[in-house]
Amino acid sequence: MDMDAFFAAIEGRDNPQFRSLPIVVGADPKGGRGRGVVSTANYEARKYGIKSALPISVAWRLCPTAIFLPVDGKRYQRVSGHIMEIIRPFGEKMEQVSIDEAYLQVSGFGHRVPGTSYRLSVDSYRIAEEIAKQIKKRIKKEERLTCSIGIGPNKLVAKIASGHRKPDGLTIVEPRKVQGFLDPKPVEALPGVGPKTKAVLENKWETKTIADLRKRTKEELINTFGKNGAWLWQIARGIDDRPIKEEREIKSVGRQTTFEEDINDSRIIVKAIFKLLEEAFVELRGYNLAGKTLTVIVRYAGFETHSSQESLKENLSEEKAKKLCLKLLLPYLDRGQKIRLVGVRVSGF
Ligand code: TTP
Ligand code: MG
DSSP: OEESSHHHHHHHHHOGGGTTSOEEEESOOGGGTOOSBEEEEOHHHHTTTOOTTSBHHHHHHHOTTSEEEOOOHHHHHHHHHHHHHHHGGGSSEEEEEETTEEEEEOOTTOOOOTTSSOOOOHHHHHHHHHHHHHHHHHHHHHHOOOEEEEEOSSHHHHHHHHTTTOSSOEEEOOGGGHHHHHTTSBGGGSTTOOHHHHHHHHHHHOOOBHHHHTTSOHHHHHHHHTHHHHHHHHHTTTOOOOOOOSSOOOOEEEEEEEEEEEEOOHHHHHHHHHHHHHHHHHHHHHHTOOOSEEEEEEEETTSOEEEEEEEOSSOOOHHHHHHHHHHHHGGGTTSSOOEEEEEEEEEOO
16 A cells, blocks of 8 residues: 555645645745745646655756645644554554555455465455555545555555555455566566666667566576576566565664755865764664664755765664764765765664
C-alpha cells in the first residue's frame, strides 16, 4: 500500500479551495529564486512535469501559478500513524517502509508452489483482493485520502504492482502472471536500478525493458555489477524471498541543508555541517542508536553532488563523528567551486 501524492493530498484535503489546483509541497519558491527541492506534488501539478526532488525554482518555472506550500511534517506523520493503524489488523504481519508505504502479509494459509518462491494459492488472491478493497474504503472514509495497492507473491511484485495504476489503483499479479507483468516494464521499475545501472544496461547491451534484462546471463550481470548483478538476475524473474519484517529497522539518520546562497566560506560550511551532525545525534539518542559509519554529502553550485563515507570499528560518539566529518569534508572545500548543499548521515548500527 502506497498513499497517492501523500503530502500534497493531505494539503488538498485540508484546503478544499486548492483541491483541484496544482499543489506543490516543499521548499519556499521565493518567486523563483528559492533553493530547496520539491517534496511532492499532486497529480494536477505533475501534469506540468513537477515531481519529488526537483529544484523548487524549476517547479516554479514549470508552473508559477501552482499553490506552493511548506512541509508540515508533524501533521503528515499523524495521518500516517492513523493509516498504519487502519491497515495493520487486516494482515498477519505489517512492515511500514516509509511515511506512506507499508507491506502487509495475508498469506498464512498459502502453500509454497514447488520450484518457485511463491506462497499464495489462487484463492488467497481473491481474499487479498477483498482485503485491499476494504483497506481502500476505510482509508477513504476515515482520512478522505486515496492509496494504491499492489498484490503479489512477494514484496518485489507487490511493490511494483502498487505503482502500476496510480492514483487510487488496485493491481493484482498472480504467480502465473508475474513474468508477463514485469517483462514490458522499463528496467528502472526494479528496486535498486537507478540512473547509473540503467545507463550501463542500455549502453552495454541496449537493455531497456525487464524482458531485455532476462536475456543476460547471471555471470554477465555479476561480472558487470558485482553482488547487485545476482539480485538483478533474480528480480528480473520476479524472485524475491525477503520476509516481511514487523519492526521497521532504522537504517540511517541524516540531515541536509541548502544554503541561502552558494558559498565557499569554509568556516560557515563547517559550522553548518556540525549543526546538522548535532541534530542527527539528537535523533539517534532518541532511538537509542549509535552507528559506526558517517557519510558526508556535498553538492556544488552546479548540482554536481559528491558523497564520501568512512566506518570506524567502534560506534561514533558525537565528538568522533565531528572529527571524522571534518576529515571527509575537507577535500571538498577550497576547490574553487561554491557549495550549495551539505549533508551528513550516520549508519552502520
Ligand atoms: P512517495 O510515495 O514516493 O510519493 P507520493 O506519495 O507523494 O506520490 P505517489 O502517488 O507517486 O506515491 O513519497 C511519500 C511522501 O514522501 C511524499 O508525499 C513526500 C515525501 N517525499 C519527499 O519529501 N521527498 C522525496 O524525494 C520523495 C520521493 C518523497
Ligand atoms: Mg506515495
